[in-house]
Amino acid sequence: MRQAHESEMAEDYVELIAELIEARGEARPIEIAERLGVKPPTVTKNISRLKAAGLVRRERYRAIFLTEAGQQLAESCRRRHRIVVAFLQLLGVDEETAERDAEGIEHHVSKTTLAAFERALEKC
């Protein structure tokens, strides 16, 4: 069983990198640092971990891109994130809180629970 078990760090980074690439065409360390509320050296270190894990492609001083594996992980994280946020809002949670809580919750939602959220969403 190839249970990926990527860290929350990895998930947060690839998710954000995918967003930045979509919005700007590339992901820059300084933007990642700002968005994650972290300092640039921390980003440098973590990006090199993601590179070692085969999730990003990157040359020194250049922008960051996702590998195939990174894109796949990002896609499933973003999907899960959207579902969690939508589900919380369905329950009557305001958007801001839904976003904040989802960031913490999403990493702990199993396939089973995610499916349950989707069912609830379908039932309008």
Place this chain on the structure above:
Amino acid sequence: MRQAHESEMAEDYVELIAELIEARGEARPIEIAERLGVKPPTVTKNISRLKAAGLVRRERYRAIFLTEAGQQLAESCRRRHRIVVAFLQLLGVDEETAERDAEGIEHHVSKTTLAAFERALEKC
């Protein structure tokens, strides 16, 4: 604003200590280690952190008890835990998965979201 901001570690420990005290009258490091899937020295270290944080009362080589603050924290954690588990089950998630997911999710559920879960539970 006295936002406690206890760590997940602290929450997990006081929650478990409260359970053990309820079940056995006292909480022993070795039981905590087994239940949390951690080795005894880790428990020793973390218990001394909880003591420094004013959450537990404890003498060397003796059982562990909760302070007033610890009891209050444990109570709110246990309540939140029960609500999260019940809510997941209400959605059709099996008990085992609900328990497993709740352990990760509970630490990230805001008051707002918890209230939303409760509302859903009341509506049967």
Place this chain on the structure above:
DNA sequence: TAGAAAATTTAGCCCAAGCTAACTTTTCAG
């Protein structure tokens, strides 16, 4: 009740993820 077994602690290690200070590279404006 003495000695073995079980429980607990101490010492010393590791790793992830954060930081600051200082340095290097890239970018941009004049």
Place this chain on the structure above:
DNA sequence: CTGAAAAGTTAGCTTGGGCTAAATTTTCTA
């Protein structure tokens, strides 16, 4: 096209939470 500003990296430190091995204390049992 050059030099200052911005961006990125490196080095080295810190903290939390984990581990093993070894020492110590407590608890049983013969």
